[in-house]
Amino acid sequence: GIQVEQSPPDLILQEGANSTLRCNFSDSVNNLQWFHQNPWGQLINLFYIPSGTKQNGRLSATTVATERYSLLYISSSQTTDSGVYFCAVGRGDMRFGAGTRLTVKP
């Protein structure tokens, strides 16, 4: 099956800093999504981005499908950005990476 690797596993930032999260995958896919899991377990859709670049406020994402990776950018981080960020990829069902645990300190 498709392997999904996320890096870094843990990230600690000071409020206001920028960060880049990476997702590598082992095979071609037609769906790639980024999620933020809040402390209550709810998965929040951030981006549906099988290819190209998208931006939503302080967040943006880029997927280079031919090179099998995606990047999630968080600018001017806030404490509310803390949580776990997951990348999920697939061609039918979706497989998740191990996630990046982000902690933003005030």
Add this chain to the structure above:
Amino acid sequence: GAVVSQHPSWVICKSGTSVKIECRSLDFQATTMFWYRQFPKQSLMLMATSNEGSKATYEQGVEKDKFLINHASLTLSTLTVTSAHPEDSSFYICSAKAGGANGELFFGEGSRLTVL
């Protein structure tokens, strides 16, 4: 975005009993739904793909007789954990794609099961 609702959010049961979790797509039809399981501080692991009107497809290592999945309509899938044991305690999350096979995946709120 599309809305997926899951119920119950929390359930505590005694060992040996069965628990049913419902997953509904509220504003779209879903021929396929997906059930995931998440242990503390771990990622989401796909358990099974639920297909409307047919049998579910289970991932390797997932006992189909223990985790019964029924997808009786285009908006409802249920997961029944039969004869639950403490090791079945986990966070169960359902999801569905809006917009067809390559559509965006939306998740329910999750159900936290504790088996005593």
